[in-house]
Amino acid sequence: MPIPEPAPCARPVFVLGCPRSGTTLLQLMLHAHSRIALPPQTRFVLPAYEGRHRFGDLRDADNLAGLARWITECEETRFHELGLDAEVIAGRIAGGPPTLGSALGIALKSYAESHGKPRWGDKRPAYALHVDEILRLFPDAQFVHLVRDGRDCVASLLGVPWWHRGFHEAVATWAQVMDTTRRSARRLGPDSWHELRFEDLVADPESQLRALCAYLGEEYAPEMTEPRRLAGTAVPARKTRHRRTHGALDTSRAGSWQLRLTPNQIRLCDAALGKRLVRHGYELSGAVGPDPAELLRYRWVAALRRAAHTKRRVLDRLARMGEPGPVAARFGA
Template identity: 80%
Template sequence: MATCASTSVRPVFVLGCPRSGTTMLQLMLHAHPRIALPPETRFVLPAYEDRLRFGDLREPDNRAGLAQWITGRKETRFHELGLDAHSVAERIADAPPTLGSALGVPLQAYAERHGKVRWGDKRPAYALHVDAILRLFPDAQFVHLVRDGRDCVASLLGMPWWHRGFHEAVATWAQVMDVTRRYARRLGPDSWREVRYEDLLADPETQLRGICAYLGEEYAPETTEPHRLAGTAVPARKTWHQRTHGALDATRAGSWQQRLTPDQIRLCEAVLGERLVRNGYELSGAVRPDPAELLHYRRVEALRRAAHAKRRMLDRLARVREPGPVAARPVTTSEFRA
């Protein structure tokens, strides 16, 4: 039994563009003896965006309604956590009366189920909603996984759940990179850590040592073998994550050269080139794309950014009507026995 005095239990959020390797990183951190990251949940952002419907959480009935919304609906993916819904609902009802405190309960319960003291969550969508996460969990630490945008686009196009097309995939990576760059500057090295997917594959120990140091944790060698947990920590329905069940494979880096067409490469490098170079990726030197293709992309990109601006405006309006605070009460331990 080891005693750790004044150990941080700040929540850890893994984010990035879809298909950037966030599930692999989730498994790596979940392998740490003190950290638990569950399968991708669907209750944090939806609850925040729809928070007015739950009313004043200082009222017991409202907390009970929120607890049922989290634990009793298939859409929240709560059932994939392997927790007792009734027990968690009771804990939510007894938690401090803020939305952040309530949402932290099932994640903390998941950590306890695995004998861990520190909880976190992984979802690529958090990359565009860092403000919401910080309002709910002001002491959060973020790990942003960056992958070559061309590889992300190629991978997205092969996913059974991606129905938005090539131009939308390109615009998604561009938007994630732009938004997260602003948060990296704002939050600084105490709350934001950026890691390249390619570096994590090529030298997992060095990168994971850096991540653990950032989180204030000792390095754990088992984090370099995420495949050992894939069978229990990745839902079987997610067949697109089958590679997480095998050893780390650095050959996946740069596969865009075989998976994208010459026309697709031309567009990617024309609109993503500066961002790619800034993050250490070399360009192939492809010629300019067809002007009609470029115009199509600009329209898709503009619509995405307009939708994001609208969400931010609606969030500001909702803040005026909030009946009470949303932030979770920070949790620290003066003494923890592991």
């Protein structure tokens, strides 16, 4: 008797990383696969989870319909950028399983279906600090973590108009993402966590994407190495900072921190991020130590970020005790 072939994988895929690490590029590469669809960056998964008490028990039809309207009609969710019929998707959510994960998954899955693809998921850098929440919503999720040289991420953050938190906060952000994702990787293991470097992805996309497809249980698709073919439709026009996704893969930005950061900034980055940079294969500049006052300021900012993260986790644990209804998605493929 012939051995049946294994069923194609249908686990949702979530791309995450530090802001400005190249996650939009990776989203486009995955979206180019014939079986995978990742939408433009949405804003409804985490806000819905954090506001789940406000939506009430979704086993009540009116509450589920209210959640459906919030997902599909509110400007802040960016649902409109998915190009889907809001009324149709709201109806699907209202008629679907009465859990938060199911409602959110229906919206994301509908985007994949609109492209004729069975695999769905989402991309957002912030998910790096919210892996536990994503797993509560989608227990079978697979995570893809894109790492970029922390100094390049810092330099890039300082160059975007929406970053108003300053240099020390940018350094602390990369450090926190690296520490948090390292713990997630250890806990989840290679079946649910895959990590790759931005620099390797743009220098040798085929080998990196082959390894990524193997992790996802998918056949490698050569068209994944040409994400620019999709940038015009899969990246919202408002995202002018992602214009490089419209061109060929560019390796020139790797290591550009040497020109974009000041000597003092480089010294602090090496001191604050040194072990993490080396752990991920990046060479230090060899510069002398930073000003002690600057290092102290960084440590204070980093401590505040860690305290805020710990507080959020504690509050989430408390919020779970009085949840109005089930959270995890209940559908399969």
